[in-house]
Amino acid sequence: MKVGVCIKRVPGSDSRIQIGDPASGPVLNDVSWEVNPYDSFAIEAALQLQEAGIASDVVVFTVCGAEGDAKIRDALAMGKKGKSGASKAVRLDDPAFAGSDALGIARILAAAVKKEGVDVVLAGKQAIDGDSSQVPAMMAEVLGWASACEVTDLEVAPGSVKAWRQAGGGKREVVELPTPCVITADKGLNTPRYPTLPGIMMAKRKPIEVLDAAALGLDVGTVGQSASKVALSNWSPPPARPPGRILEGEVPEVVAELITLLRDEAKVL
Amino acid sequence: MGNGILVVCEHENGVPKKTAYELLSKARELVSGTGGSVSALLIGSGNTEGLGEYGASTVYSVEGSDFTTGATGAWVSAIEAAVQAASPSVVLGSASARTREAFPRLAVRLNAGMASDCTELSVDGGEVVCRRPMYAGKASAAVRISSDVALITARPNSFPGATASGGAASATPLTVSLGSGDLAAKVVAVEAPKSETVDLTEANRIVSGGRPVDSAENFDQLIRPLAVAMGATVGASRAAVDAGYAPHDEQVGQTGKVVNPNLYIACAISGAIQHLAGMRTSRVIVAINKNPEAPIFQHATYGIVGDIFEVVPALTAEAKKQGISI
Numbered sequence: 294m295k296v297g298v299c300i301k302r303v304p305g306s307d308s309r310i311q312i313g314d315p316a317s318g319p320v321l322n323d324v325s326w327e328v329n330p331y332d333s334f335a336i337e338a339a340l341q342l343q344e345a346g347i348a349s350d351v352v353v354f355t356v357c358g359a360e361g362d363a364k365i366r367d368a369l370a371m372g373k374k375g376k377s378g379a380s381k382a383v384r385l386d387d388p389a390f391a392g393s394d395a396l397g398i399a400r401i402l403a404a405a406v407k408k409e410g411v412d413v414v415l416a417g418k419q420a421i422d423g424d425s426s427q428v429p430a431m432m433a434e435v436l437g438w439a440s441a442c443e444v445t446d447l448e449v450a451p452g453s454v455k456a457w458r459q460a461g462g463g464k465r466e467v468v469e470l471p472t473p474c475v476i477t478a479d480k481g482l483n484t485p486r487y488p489t490l491p492g493i494m495m496a497k498r499k500p501i502e503v504l505d506a507a508a509l510g511l512d513v514g515t516v517g518q519s520a521s522k523v524a525l526s527n528w529s530p531p532p533a534r535p536p537g538r539i540l541e542g543e544v545p546e547v548v549a550e551l552i553t554l555l556r557d558e559a560k561v562l
Numbered sequence: 563m564g565n566g567i568l569v570v571c572e573h574e575n576g577v578p579k580k581t582a583y584e585l586l587s588k589a590r591e592l593v594s595g596t597g598g599s600v601s602a603l604l605i606g607s608g609n610t611e612g613l614g615e616y617g618a619s620t621v622y623s624v625e626g627s628d629f630t631t632g633a634t635g636a637w638v639s640a641i642e643a644a645v646q647a648a649s650p651s652v653v654l655g656s657a658s659a660r661t662r663e664a665f666p667r668l669a670v671r672l673n674a675g676m677a678s679d680c681t682e683l684s685v686d687g688g689e690v691v692c693r694r695p696m697y698a699g700k701a702s703a704a705v706r707i708s709s710d711v712a713l714i715t716a717r718p719n720s721f722p723g724a725t726a727s728g729g730a731a732s733a734t735p736l737t738v739s740l741g742s743g744d745l746a747a748k749v750v751a752v753e754a755p756k757s758e759t760v761d762l763t764e765a766n767r768i769v770s771g772g773r774p775v776d777s778a779e780n781f782d783q784l785i786r787p788l789a790v791a792m793g794a795t796v797g798a799s800r801a802a803v804d805a806g807y808a809p810h811d812e813q814v815g816q817t818g819k820v821v822n823p824n825l826y827i828a829c830a831i832s833g834a835i836q837h838l839a840g841m842r843t844s845r846v847i848v849a850i851n852k853n854p855e856a857p858i859f860q861h862a863t864y865g866i867v868g869d870i871f872e873v874v875p876a877l878t879a880e881a882k883k884q885g886i887s888i
Binding site: 471555 | 574632634635638658659660662663664665666667669670671673674675676677678679694695696697698699700701702703704705706707708709743746747748749750751752753754755756760761763764767792809810811813815816817818820824825834835836839842843845846847848849854859860861862863864865866867868872873876877879880881884886887
């Protein structure tokens with residue numbers, strides 16, 4: 294069984310996001326990039342399937358320019374020598390892809406996944422930059438495959454997958470689905486390993502294939518800016534909060550004052 | 563080109579959720595600028611009574627066992643059928659586990675643009691404009707969708723104070739034929755929650771604990787009793803979760819839940835950017851921390867500089883004494 298993992302390069306979660314021109318969005322020159330943390334759960338899940346002898350091959354997919362290669366190598370570096378690790382990455386890169394909305398990205402990834410003959414696609418439940426949480430489920434629909442999103446436990450057998458997903462209110466649904474399918478990973482699925490030095494050395498020699506629209510057989514009219522139906526504008530930083538108040542005094546007095554303020558001033562009790 | 567707004571109303575055991583009324587109320591306000599009417603959709607056995615009072619002029623319902631099991635594909639086909647019946651320009655739902663899977667799939671079928679987890683909705687030039695946070699709330703942008711039908715999900719608690727308008731809805735049952743793939747992913751079991759609390763993302767009040775709580779036992783003896791006394795749901799910082807003091811599904815922050823309560827009480831949480839990202843839109847923030855320089859105080863409405871091991875039990879006792887209504 295071949296497992297595909299979709300990853301995205303994002304500003305690290307401790308990055309400060311500065312807005313320059315409100316029309317053009319955040320300035321990301323100074324951020325430190327990392328593999329989207331939820332995608333790291335997806336990679337780890339794929340490696341565990343490989344180590345259990347269920348996945349015969351793992352391939353990493355990403356839609357990005359060459360500036361993403363360093364983070365692709367980070368993903369390729371995960372694994373155990375001789376036991377697990379992605380065999381290669383497929384980077385989907387074409388000027389025609391620029392300005393794609395989530396549906397465009399999903400079409401690009403779907404075409405690549407199909408071309409590679411993948412049986413199970415794993416991805417993070419959302420990328421922590423756009424926070425849209427749309428691409429993997431869209432990809433499943435484009436491919437006509439079943440999906441299970443926000444999964445915190447996973448069992449994969451040839452031809453079938455059992456996934457435990459969050460259903461709100463602390464409930465978990467147990468979902469059975471056939472392969473091929475798309476699974477998205479939530480925190481709790483596993484603890485991603487750190488790359489080892491041999492892994493990092495090995496990753497340098499792994500191939501990163503670059504495919505464009507023609508190689509994917511994609512109609513460029515269905516991706517990129519011209520096909521996008523979503524336009525972002527008027528970017529802004531979070532609204533400043535009004536200055537707060539420090540309550541001073543002995544503990545019994547301040548807690549009584551706090552309850553009074555919450556009830557009578559803030560009116561939240 | 564469609565007209566009006568279709569609200570996908572989620573329900574719990576047949577009773578529409580609070581978010582359903584909030585979205586209908588908001589949709590009623592929006593259609594005064596966009597034109598068209600508000601319709602509602604209930605999938606699975608649902609109590610359609612009352613939805614009309616909040617603004618729906620038509621309530622579509624889809625019944626049958628295939629629609630009660632939680633199969634996403636059935637949901638997608640049900641919404642698709644309602645879109646065909648109502649021809650709306652906007653399909654609006656609450657951002658939830660269900661819609662995060664169903665709406666993107668629907669977007670593919672309808673070749674539609676989608677905006678997720680929006681916190682503001684307004685009308686400009688006769689069209690609905692969304693505002694949605696990105697980078698876990700460190701930035702936000704206006705979103706305009708140019709497809710014939712726009713798919714929008716709203717973050718729970720974004721539009722509090724649903725008001726009834728006293729209208730009445732006509733009930734329209736829909737017959738939905740499912741595609742072969744719609745039931746491919748089967749929900750075979752539902753595991754009950756470990757505790758009977760409101761989902762963090764929908765909670766009105768949250769009490770959260772950080773790393774200095776120092777153990778799972780302290781979390782149980784300090785943070786959870788305060789949450790009970792305040793009628794709140796329990797949250798935790800990433801450091802507390804990673805240390806094993808609280809389960810993953812209680813984590814608030816950029817790699818946990820993004821929450822939007824009326825009241826957020828942060829106990830021994832310093833206010834790392836990754837945590838702020840998950841709770842900064844809370845209406846009222848209370849910070850309890852022994853470090854007066856902790857960044858959380860810059861975001862707090864009310865702050866108490868003190869040791870949680872003294873302040874939290876005292877606050878719990880005071881809340882019990884005063885009898886907080888839930």
